[in-house]
Every structure is written in structure tokens, then in C-alpha cells.
Amino acid sequence: MWTWTNITEQRPTFVTHLECGLSGEQVPGDQLHGLSSAGRPFLVRYDLAGLGKSLSKETLAARPPDMWRYREFLPVRRNENILSLGECMTPIMPAPGVDGDLWIKDEGRLPTGSFKARGLCLAVSMAKELGITRMAMPTNGNAGAAMAAYCRLAGIEAFVFCPDDTPETNVREIALQGAKVYCVNGLINDCGKIVGDGKEAMGWFDLSTLKEPYRIEGKKTMGLELAEQCGWKLPDAIFYPTGGGTGLIGMWKAFDELEAIGWIGPERPKMIAVQAAGCAPIVKAFEDGAEHADLWPDAHTQAAGIRVPAAVGDFLILRAVRQSGGFAIAIDDETIFAARDQMARKGGLLLCPEGAATYAAWQAAVRDGRIAKDDRSILFNCATGLKYPMPGAGIPLDRHAPIDYGAMA
Numbered sequence: 001m002w003t004w005t006n007i008t009e010q011r012p013t014f015v016t017h018l019e020c021g022l023s024g025e026q027v028p029g030d031q032l033h034g035l036s037s038a039g040r041p042f043l044v045r046y047d048l049a050g051l052g053k054s055l056s057k058e059t060l061a062a063r064p065p066d067m068w069r070y071r072e073f074l075p076v077r078r079n080e081n082i083l084s085l086g087e088c089m090t091p092i093m094p095a096p097g098v099d100g101d102l103w104i105k106d107e108g109r110l111p112t113g114s115f116k117a118r119g120l121c122l123a124v125s126m127a128k129e130l131g132i133t134r135m136a137m138p139t140n141g142n143a144g145a146a147m148a149a150y151c152r153l154a155g156i157e158a159f160v161f162c163p164d165d166t167p168e169t170n171v172r173e174i175a176l177q178g179a180k181v182y183c184v185n186g187l188i189n190d191c192g193k194i195v196g197d198g199k200e201a202m203g204w205f206d207l208s209t210l211k212e213p214y215r216i217e218g219k220k221t222m223g224l225e226l227a228e229q230c231g232w233k234l235p236d237a238i239f240y241p242t243g244g245g246t247g248l249i250g251m252w253k254a255f256d257e258l259e260a261i262g263w264i265g266p267e268r269p270k271m272i273a274v275q276a277a278g279c280a281p282i283v284k285a286f287e288d289g290a291e292h293a294d295l296w297p298d299a300h301t302q303a304a305g306i307r308v309p310a311a312v313g314d315f316l317i318l319r320a321v322r323q324s325g326g327f328a329i330a331i332d333d334e335t336i337f338a339a340r341d342q343m344a345r346k347g348g349l350l351l352c353p354e355g356a357a358t359y360a361a362w363q364a365a366v367r368d369g370r371i372a373k374d375d376r377s378i379l380f381n382c383a384t385g386l387k388y389p390m391p392g393a394g395i396p397l398d399r400h401a402p403i404d405y406g407a408m409a
């Protein structure tokens with residue numbers, strides 16, 4: 001069978017250096033890095049001219065349909081460090097039962113059932129390449145599950161800290177995939193503090209969102225893939241459920257890199273950051289015209305993946321949203337679950353709550369005129385709906401009594 005790890009030829013990476021997204025501070029690649037000295041995320045920079053010369057759209061088109069087809073855009077140096085659980089390209093399908101030019105990119109098809117697999121596949125592959133043997137992270141569930149899976153594959157010890165109301169499926173999945181999982185009476189930022197404070201005592205590498213440079217590079221493949229699937233013509237709008245913002249920042253970076261090698265033009269989709277009304281720091285900062293977001297007090301929403309009261313990459317999210325002519329929008333939980341139920345009942349597609357939030361946001365934006373129904377819009381369903389609690393159902397039926405078929409219709 002064909003796998004990347006069987007390819008002995010060593011392709012060069014095109015990484016030139018890492019650069020702080022805020023201050024521009026530069027550090028070498030191929031080394032362990034956390035945050036920059038400004039306390040902000042590093043972004044990986046590439047020799048894009050060299051990359052553009054070494055790869056053609058035709059070569060790319062002939063590769064297997066997975067995340068690693070974008071090998072030249074990624075920082076892993078040696079093929080033997082590529083960890084893979086089958087990171088398939090995910091389908092973009094017409095939103096079923098909806099009147100409008102609306103499409104859904106279904107990321108629930110990825111390993112561990114969420115798009116966190118993209119980021120963690122890359123980050124753990126890099127951790128393996130850089131010789132890390134123990135890692136920890138705070139999570140609302142899906143990132144911890146993906147980290148646990150790839151760490152198992154890499155033989156890296158994993159410690160996961162999640163709020164104690166994280167969906168039970170996630171907690172059990174993390175434990176089954178060999179990580180140690182702690183349920184903390186607090187929110188994700190409280191869990192993040194435990195990870196940060198434990199660095200010295202435990203000697204673990206902190207894999208918190210954007211506190212290391214490589215998760216963005218994995219999430220970037222969403223933008224590369226979307227562009228390729230759209231025939232290198234980007235849609236008018238992208239609705240993205242925004243927690244830490246890795247995916248939104250990653251896609252924005254992907255579009256810049258594709259423009260630099262001449263595969264797309266300067267046009268960009270409106271980037272629309274969707275948050276929950278009970279935790280909407282980016283929406284508030286967007287509306288206030290601020291560069292950074294304040295910590296959101298008493299964060300609450302059942303859309304666990306977007307319950308992120310503070311994001312270290314807030315300014316990068318806000319920049320992308322503003323430069324694209326997009327906006328940030330908050331949706332309350334009742335509307336999120338109504339949108340989930342509507343899409344499942346009418347279209348047969350079970351979205352996760354975060355994905356349902358993007359559908360509700362599209363409906364709201366069409367109503368208030370910020371998006372036209374016929375603008376080509378793509379929603380991100382970022383996890384399988386099966387990972388979340390669902391309402392009880394199933395009508396008891398006694399097979400020993402006469403069955404009243406007439407009452408069933």
C-alpha cells in the first residue's frame with residue numbers, strides 16, 4: 001500500500017523561519033518554540049518562491065486525497081515522522097434542504113471525528129521530529145481526543161485537562177486512546193493555567209491552542225483543500241465557528257501562501273467568525289473596533305468547541321475578519337439547537353452544535369442583508385454530531401401486544 005512513510009526520498013521543507021504574528025520577532029525553524037517574547041503566537045514562514053517552483057497543480061492533483069498531499073506547505077522535514085490515521089479530504093456538499101448557494105464542508109469525517117485531527121496530526125508529528133516525549137493540553141474535548149490519538153501513535157506521553165462538563169464521549173475517548181485525562185471544575189483557561197504551571201514539575205510540552213506554532217499549519221490545510229476543491233476560485237463567504245481561531249487564522253494564511261505562488265488572485269472570501277452568545281469575546285472586540293479581545297466573564301454555551309473566553313491569537317482572528325470585509329456574529333444556544341434540529345429533520349444531516357451555529361449565523365446574516373442568499377457561502381461543520389449529547393428518543397413497543405400499524409404514520 002502507498003503511504004508517505006514508505007517514501008524514502010527526503011523532500012526538503014521550505015521553512016525559512018518562524019515569525020511572531022504581533023511583533024515580527026524571528027526565530028529559526030526546526031527547533032522547539034512556545035510563544036514569542038511578546039507572549040504571542042509564532043507563524044511558520046516558507047520560501048514560497050522555492051515552493052512554487054517545486055510543485056505544480058497537476059502534481060498535486062495526482063496525489064492521494066489526504067492532508068499530506070500538501071506536504072510542501074508543511075513543516076515536517078522527514079517522512080518517517082509523518083503520523084497518519086487517514087486524514088482524508090473532507091467533502092463540500094450542498095446544504096441539504098436549503099434555498100441558497102450554501103455549502104457545508106463536513107470535517108466530522110476526519111479521524112477522532114473533528115477537524116482538531118488536522119492540527120494535532122501536524123503538531124504531534126513535529127513534536128516527534130523535535131524529540132518531545134511528554135505533552136499536555138487544556139481542551140474542551142475534541143483537541144484532547146486528537147492529541148491523545150496521535151500521541152499514542154508517536155509513543156508520546158499525553159496529559160489532558162478538560163472542564164468537568166466536557167461531553168462524556170470525549171472524556172472516554174481520550175482515556176481509551178491512552179492519555180491521562182483530568183476533569184477540572186473550571187473552564188478551558190483554568191485548565192490552561194494548570195498546564196502552564198505544571199511545566200517545570202512535569203517537564204511536559206504545552207500544546208495549548210496557538211502556544212506552539214504547528215497546529216495552525218495543520219489547520220491551514222483546510223484552506224488549501226477548500227481552494228483546490230473549489231477549482232482555485234474561493235467562495236464569497238466562509239462561516240467559521242471560532243474558539244481559539246486556529247482554523248480561521250490557518251485558512252487566511254493558506255490563502256496568502258497560495259496567492260504568493262500565483263495559484264489564486266487577491267480576492268478573498270468574507271471571513272465570518274461565529275461565536276455563541278454566552279461566550280463572544282471576538283464579536284465584542286470586533287464591534288468595539290478593538291485590536292485585542294477582553295476575557296469573557298462567566299462563559300457558557302453547550303457548543304463546547306467555541307467556549308473559549310480568551311484567545312491568545314485574538315488579534316490575528318480580528319485582522320483576518322476585518323481585512324476580508326467579513327464580520328463576527330453571536331448566536332444563542334436555543335437558536336443553535338433549533339438550527340441543528342432543522343438541518344437534521346429537513347436535510348438528514350446531523351451537524352455538531354458548533355456547525356449548527358454557523359448555519360444559524362448564515363440564516364441571520366441573510367435576514368439582515370449582510371450576506372445574500374446567492375452569495376456562495378461555505379459553513380464549517382467541524383465535528384461529527386454524534387459526539388454530543390442528543391435528546392432521548394425511541395418509542396417503546398410491546399411485541400407481545402397487538403401492534404397498531406395505523407397509529408404509526
Ligand SMILES: *Cc1c(COP(=O)(O)O)cnc(C)c1O
Pocket residue numbers: 114116142143209241242243244245246247248305306352354355382383
Ligand atoms: C475546537 C473547535 C472549534 C473551534 O476551533 P478553533 O479553530 O480553535 O477556533 C469549533 N468547533 C469544534 C467542534 C471544535 O472542536
